[in-house]
Amino acid sequence: MTQPETPPTTHSSPGQGDSGADGSGHAADLRPSATARVSFERLRERTDELELLISGLALFALLGLPGWLWEHFETYYARMPVEVVAGVIVVLPILSGICYVLALLFLAHLGVRAHWVGLIGLKAAFPDGVRWSRIQGIGPITLARLRARLPDLDRGIERADLVASTLFSLITFTAIALGLLGAWMTLLFVLGGLFGTALGGTNWFINIALTALFASFIGAPMLRWLLDGVLARWIPGLARNRVYCALVGLIGWVERLFLPTRLIGATRLALQSHLLPRTFFACFVLLVLFIAQVSNGWFQSGRGFDLFGSQTFVSGRDLVAGHRSGYYESQRLPRDRTRPTPIIPSPMIEQAWLPLLLPYVSLMDDPVLHQRCAAREPPAEQNFDFSAADTDAAAAAREAEFDAATEWSSACLRKLWEVRIDGVVQSLDDFVVTERRDLGLRGLGGYLPLNGLSAGPHRIEIIWRIHPEQDAILEDFVPKRVRHVIPFVWSPESAVEVAAPR
Numbered sequence: 001m002t003q004p005e006t007p008p009t010t011h012s013s014p015g016q017g018d019s020g021a022d023g024s025g026h027a028a029d030l031r032p033s034a035t036a037r038v039s040f041e042r043l044r045e046r047t048d049e050l051e052l053l054i055s056g057l058a059l060f061a062l063l064g065l066p067g068w069l070w071e072h073f074e075t076y077y078a079r080m081p082v083e084v085v086a087g088v089i090v091v092l093p094i095l096s097g098i099c100y101v102l103a104l105l106f107l108a109h110l111g112v113r114a115h116w117v118g119l120i121g122l123k124a125a126f127p128d129g130v131r132w133s134r135i136q137g138i139g140p141i142t143l144a145r146l147r148a149r150l151p152d153l154d155r156g157i158e159r160a161d162l163v164a165s166t167l168f169s170l171i172t173f174t175a176i177a178l179g180l181l182g183a184w185m186t187l188l189f190v191l192g193g194l195f196g197t198a199l200g201g202t203n204w205f206i207n208i209a210l211t212a213l214f215a216s217f218i219g220a221p222m223l224r225w226l227l228d229g230v231l232a233r234w235i236p237g238l239a240r241n242r243v244y245c246a247l248v249g250l251i252g253w254v255e256r257l258f259l260p261t262r263l264i265g266a267t268r269l270a271l272q273s274h275l276l277p278r279t280f281f282a283c284f285v286l287l288v289l290f291i292a293q294v295s296n297g298w299f300q301s302g303r304g305f306d307l308f309g310s311q312t313f314v315s316g317r318d319l320v321a322g323h324r325s326g327y328y329e330s331q332r333l334p335r336d337r338t339r340p341t342p343i344i345p346s347p348m349i350e351q352a353w354l355p356l357l358l359p360y361v362s363l364m365d366d367p368v369l370h371q372r373c374a375a376r377e378p379p380a381e382q383n384f385d386f387s388a389a390d391t392d393a394a395a396a397a398r399e400a401e402f403d404a405a406t407e408w409s410s411a412c413l414r415k416l417w418e419v420r421i422d423g424v425v426q427s428l429d430d431f432v433v434t435e436r437r438d439l440g441l442r443g444l445g446g447y448l449p450l451n452g453l454s455a456g457p458h459r460i461e462i463i464w465r466i467h468p469e470q471d472a473i474l475e476d477f478v479p480k481r482v483r484h485v486i487p488f489v490w491s492p493e494s495a496v497e498v499a500a501p502r
Contacts, residue, residue: 051168052113055106062103066096071334075440078340078361082202082477083193085363090189094182097295102175109167116160119153129153166271173267177288180258184213185292201476218285220255224248225282321485323347328486329439337440342462342484349490353447357434358417358462360443365416367478371471373412409433413444418463421448450490460486 069092080088123129129152132143151159188209196202228248232239239245259268272280305316325331326339330346340359410432419426426448434445448460462484465471 051109051164055109055113055168059103059106059110062099062106066099069095074335074337077338078359078441080363081193082363082475083190086189086193086202086206087186090185091182093295093298094178094185094292096298097291098175098178098182101178101291102171105167105171105174109164109171112160112164112167116157116164119157119160123153123157126153166275169267169271173264173271174284174288176264177259177284178291180260181217181288181292184258185210188213196475201474203476214289216254217258218289220251220258221281221285224251224255227251320483323487327484332439340441340443342460342486343439343441344460344486344488347488349450349488350492352449352451352492354450354460354488354490355447356419356431356445356460357436357439357441358413358419358431358444359441360413360433364478365413367473367475368416368465368471369412371473372415376408406433410444416464416466417444418466419448420461420463421450421453422458423461450492453490455490455492457487457489460484460488462486 073088073092077085130150132147135143138146189206192199192202192206192209196205199205227244232244232248259265268281268284276283325333326336326341327343328346329343332343340361342359343357345355413433414428414431417428419428428444428446431444431446433442435442436445464482464484465479466481468481
């Protein structure tokens with residue numbers, strides 16, 4: 001049903017009369033601008049300056065934000081609980097995608113605004129614009145074509161201003177829509193992390209929930225368009241059917257959950273009515289989904305080495321038993337923290353004892369350890385007691401508790417791992433729980449003896465989750481048995497042959 005148009009509101013500037021359109025002089029009927037703080041034209045002049053300021057600052061901030069987010073994700077990944085990881089892995093790619101898309105739009109906006117500023121300066125310097133009669137070296141045919149196609153400076157300024165303002169509105173609309181979609185995805189991932197196991201599996205719940213989310217995000221506006229924009233126009237009487245109107249209203253309510261009308265409805269309808277009246281919203285929804293899909297794919301591929309998937313004959317699978325720098329402390333990069341793997345100092349070992357750190361990642365290890373270790377309350381951190389009263393007996397009992405807790409945790413973590421050098425199983429009885437703040441990791445650390453080995457190349461095989469058949473794992477995000485292969489060269493000083501002098 002078409003609503004009657006409201007008469008336009010007129011704004012009078014100071015010094016003008018306040019008489020209404022009917023000449024009655026009743027200013028209250030038309031709400032004159034005498035009650036407004038600033039006239040629209042003055043506001044419009046300020047927005048141009050604000051657009052330039054916001055675009056310039058936002059461009060630098062948006063280009064730096066994804067790197068800052070990735071750095072902190074890599075630092076804290078190994079210490080995140082499952083519900084936090086579930087939220088971060090959707091927030092990070094969505095935010096990164098938003099940042100880069102908005103940065104491109106802001107760059108385009110700055111370019112248009114720079115062109116607009118240049119035209120204004122040109123108009124101020126040359127009020128007459130192009131003097132066609134003074135142009136030499138152009139024939140009459142080309143000159144006629146240029147005069148027909150090129151607008152004058154006034155039209156060029158107006159057109160550039162229109163394009164820049166439209167781009168700025170599109171930027172804000174895109175940012176809000178992507179932010180709302182990211183917020184819904186984050187909520188579903190967090191719910192999956194918290195209750196996914198009880199609901200049939202974390203990954204299973206997230207896949208079902210995301211399918212329903214995207215189906216609603218796409219289906220609700222498309223179904224509302226089909227029922228209200230097509231069928232209600234073609235079939236007489238449908239718009240007056242209460243059940244049909246209630247169904248359309250319910251679908252509209254679902255649509256407003258993802259794109260609230262009060263928040264971005266005016267911006268969306270203004271852009272739609274001036275740009276693509278029929279297909280604007282459909283194109284925009286597809287663009288948002290495309291950005292979400294590309295950002296997630298970029299996030300997943302960015303965690304690996306072959307970003308573009310172009311390396312056919314040397315893949316990640318081929319390198320499982322090869323040399324990978326993430327296993328060596330001397331060759332690790334900051335981003336290797338997102339892949340906490342066993343670590344030795346370097347590929348060249350010159351001592352008789354080989355330091356080895358087996359990382360503890362609560363996200364993957366805790367579900368297995370709950371099956372293999374006796375249940376106990378989460379241990380409290382050691383805090384210093386500053387009270388003056390203390391005795392040696394009380395201190396010895398307290399220290400014995402700490403030693404017992406260390407041994408209990410060490411024995412528990414030993415049940416996860418098996419270590420072999422050249423196929424020979426090594427004892428982990430002397431390995432203890434370790435904290436490496438420089439690496440951002442905790443785990444099981446110790447030393448492997450190399451005295452019985454010959455100098456030269458050797459290979460360490462490290463098995464995580466040995467004998468997986470003994471576990472009744474309900475969490476579907478826990479990996480299966482994993483093998484790490486770390487080649488190294490043992491070159492003790494006693495094995496170095498000094499060349500004879502000539």
